[in-house]
Amino acid sequence: MLRYIAKRIGYMFITLFIIVTVTFFLMRSIPGDPLAHMARGLPEQTKANYYAKYGLDQPLYRQYLVYLKNLLQGDLGESVVYPGRQVSETIVTTSPVSAKIGGIALVIGVSIGIFLGIIAALNKNRWPDYIVMFIAILGVTIPVFVLAALFQYFFAVKLGWFPTSGWGERKHMVLPIMVLALGPIATYARYFKSSMLDTLNQDYVLTAYSKGLSRFNVIRRHVLRNSALPSITLLAGRIVGIFTGSFLVERMFSIPGIGFYYISSINNNDYSMILGTTIFYAVLFVVAQLLVDLIYMLVDPRIRVAPEKN
Amino acid sequence: MLPVQNVTKEQFTHIGIEITDAERIGRPRVSYLKDAWRRFRENKIATLALIILSIMIFFVIFGPTISGYNYAHIDGKARNQSPSLEHWFGTDQLGRDLFARVWQGGRISMAIGLIGAFVASFIGCIYGGISAYFGGVVDDIMMRIVEVLISVPYLIVVILLSVILQSSSIWTLILAMTLTGWCGIARIVRGQMLQIKAQEYIMAARALGVRPWKIIVKHMIPNTLGVVLVAITFDIPGYIFSEAFLSFIGLGVQPPNTSWGALASSAQSRFVFYPYQLLFPAMMIALTMLCFTLIGDGLRDALDPRLRK
Numbered sequence: 176m177l178r179y180i181a182k183r184i185g186y187m188f189i190t191l192f193i194i195v196t197v198t199f200f201l202m203r204s205i206p207g208d209p210l211a212h213m214a215r216g217l218p219e220q221t222k223a224n225y226y227a228k229y230g231l232d233q234p235l236y237r238q239y240l241v242y243l244k245n246l247l248q249g250d251l252g253e254s255v256v257y258p259g260r261q262v263s264e265t266i267v268t269t270s271p272v273s274a275k276i277g278g279i280a281l282v283i284g285v286s287i288g289i290f291l292g293i294i295a296a297l298n299k300n301r302w303p304d305y306i307v308m309f310i311a312i313l314g315v316t317i318p319v320f321v322l323a324a325l326f327q328y329f330f331a332v333k334l335g336w337f338p339t340s341g342w343g344e345r346k347h348m349v350l351p352i353m354v355l356a357l358g359p360i361a362t363y364a365r366y367f368k369s370s371m372l373d374t375l376n377q378d379y380v381l382t383a384y385s386k387g388l389s390r391f392n393v394i395r396r397h398v399l400r401n402s403a404l405p406s407i408t409l410l411a412g413r414i415v416g417i418f419t420g421s422f423l424v425e426r427m428f429s430i431p432g433i434g435f436y437y438i439s440s441i442n443n444n445d446y447s448m449i450l451g452t453t454i455f456y457a458v459l460f461v462v463a464q465l466l467v468d469l470i471y472m473l474v475d476p477r478i479r480v481a482p483e484k485n
Numbered sequence: 486m487l488p489v490q491n492v493t494k495e496q497f498t499h500i501g502i503e504i505t506d507a508e509r510i511g512r513p514r515v516s517y518l519k520d521a522w523r524r525f526r527e528n529k530i531a532t533l534a535l536i537i538l539s540i541m542i543f544f545v546i547f548g549p550t551i552s553g554y555n556y557a558h559i560d561g562k563a564r565n566q567s568p569s570l571e572h573w574f575g576t577d578q579l580g581r582d583l584f585a586r587v588w589q590g591g592r593i594s595m596a597i598g599l600i601g602a603f604v605a606s607f608i609g610c611i612y613g614g615i616s617a618y619f620g621g622v623v624d625d626i627m628m629r630i631v632e633v634l635i636s637v638p639y640l641i642v643v644i645l646l647s648v649i650l651q652s653s654s655i656w657t658l659i660l661a662m663t664l665t666g667w668c669g670i671a672r673i674v675r676g677q678m679l680q681i682k683a684q685e686y687i688m689a690a691r692a693l694g695v696r697p698w699k700i701i702v703k704h705m706i707p708n709t710l711g712v713v714l715v716a717i718t719f720d721i722p723g724y725i726f727s728e729a730f731l732s733f734i735g736l737g738v739q740p741p742n743t744s745w746g747a748l749a750s751s752a753q754s755r756f757v758f759y760p761y762q763l764l765f766p767a768m769m770i771a772l773t774m775l776c777f778t779l780i781g782d783g784l785r786d787a788l789d790p791r792l793r794k
Contacts, residue, residue, distance in 0.1 A: 186632075189633075190632075190633045190636050193633055194633075194636075194637055198645065201645065201646075201649050202645075202649065204649065205648075205649055312775065312778060312779075313775075315774075315778065316722065316771050316774040316775040316778060317767075317771045318726060318729055318730075318749070318767065318770055318771065318774075320729075320730075320733050320749060320750075320753065321749065321763070321767040321770070321771065324753055324756045324763055324767075327756070328756060328760060422640070422730075422734065423730070423733060423734070426734070427753070438734050441644060441648055441734065441735075441736065442734075442735055444648075449645070449648060453641055453645055456638055456641050457636075457637055457638065457641065460636060460637065460638045461636050464636060
């Protein structure tokens with residue numbers, strides 16, 4: 176088991192290294208350099224100083240090595256568009272905002288989703304099942320930006336319950352969280368239903384019934400626990416979804432999260448910000464995947480034993 | 486004495502049934518696709534989705550012509566008009582007819598969805614097929630590459646590529662979306678192929694001396710096709726959504742061209758005053774994604790012979 180974990184961590188670093196390298200060279204391969212747009216019209220000497228400051232006068236491989244060295248020290252460079260704004264600092268100050276709304280939305284969404292999934296599975300092919308599946312399909316097919324606009328229209332403009340956008344108070348968080356929670360609700364309701372139906376057909380459930388356990392106890396002690404296992408794998412994608420899923424929502428509700436800055440750095444062609452944030456996302460994703468796999472290993476005894484054989 | 490013993494051989498007449506008749510096929514043969522189609526039609530929701538989608542495709546093809554307006558025609562006198570007999574879906578802030586624009590945008594959105602899904606599954610099939618066919622070290626290396634590619638968040642790849650390629654033609658978008666989009670299908674195809682390879686009827690075919698290429702063409706490909714078809718159907722809404730997402734953050738389709746995502750994006754800022762401008766493109770995106778998802782559900786049930794009742 177330890178060997179397996181070590182192997183996985185090794186692969187994780189290889190993957191990250193490849194991602195960093197490819198992203199770096201791709202970003203540098205863009206026609207024109209990051210400063211061309213800003214340095215236009217400056218005197219020659221000033222221009223040269225600027226290029227020297229960002230290390231752009233060096234050959235490409237040197238720039239890459241310097242970037243790697245700084246990266247290992249947690250330094251992602253300085254914003255090209257806003258001089259003085261450190262990329263790592265921006266990430267550190269903005270990601271908690273995203274994590275907060277995304278995390279709350281995830282917890283709410285997963286709980287409601289699992290609850291709906293249980294209801295649907297226990298009432299298969301009856302009206303509660305159809306209603307839940309309808310909600311689940313809507314949640315998957317309605318684009319986030321449409322949902323956000325609809326919520327803003329009804330809850331903010333028409334009813335005036337919550338502010339349309341902004342950040343700082345608790346009431347600002349309600350609408351974005353509602354929008355972000357619908358995705359997890361939909362996926363978890365669908366997934367949990369099918370995994371629970373699977374479990375209900377298992378022999379050990381029949382055994383539990385024939386032992387004389389009440390329906391409530393069978394479901395609580397045997398069905399729910401075993402159905403929860405597969406849905407853990409879904410979490411990896413969802414944890415990253417906390418950050419990536421919020422691109423649009425943060426922009427539409429003007430929330431100063433990391434997605435908001437990522438989108439604006441794309442629109443500004445702020446190369447160092449794009450590069451830094453992309454690497455941050457990739458690290459997050461890869462680490463989340465690893466963690467979820469490890470958690471899965473801890474909870475599922477079948478997997479804990481299996482890797483030894485291979 | 487029993488009467489039977491008095492029955493002589495002469496009393497029997499031959500009425501023309503041969504022993505080989507037991508082997509005769511009584512009813513017309515139902516091909517795999519015909520059978521799948523029959524089962525698909527039994528699924529009412531999926532059939533309804535197919536009908537709605539067909540209607541939408543009809544409008545996407547002919548809609549821009551029906552409206553009588555050019556989708557890029559600017560009319561300063563008819564700005565932000567609500568839906569009326571003259572402009573069925575109303576007009577936008579430049580006085581362009583939204584009915585024409587919505588269907589024109591649908592062409593781009595649907596084209597990206599369809600082409601994206603087909604290109605991705607084409608690459609995925611070949612990659613997965615090769616990986617499964619050779620197995621061993623080749624399989625190991627190829628699947629490791631896929632793992633690395635899959636471990637990068639999809640939207641990040643698409644955004645990054647759109648930034649790097651610095652152009653927003655449809656083909657750039659499709660390239661950006663399919664670059665890692667094929668990985669999922671490659672995995673599915675590989676898994677399916679490996680599963681089929683281990684099955685008894687393949688062994689039987691081999692034992693009967695059927696040549697390898699015939700096994701591939703006759704057994705492996707048709708049996709993988711169903712899974713791929715379902716995967717494509719589920720992928721199309723994904724591509725349509727990605728395009729809408731990219732256009733919404735300003736990386737997608739650029740004017741004068743338009744797409745559902747671009748229409749929704751430009752309508753979003755004026756949504757409070759002119760909700761219909763967002764409503765129509767948004768409804769089209771949701772409806773298309775819904776239809777493809779439901780059709781995918783129906784296809785999955787129809788194409789899998791094991792689910793036959």
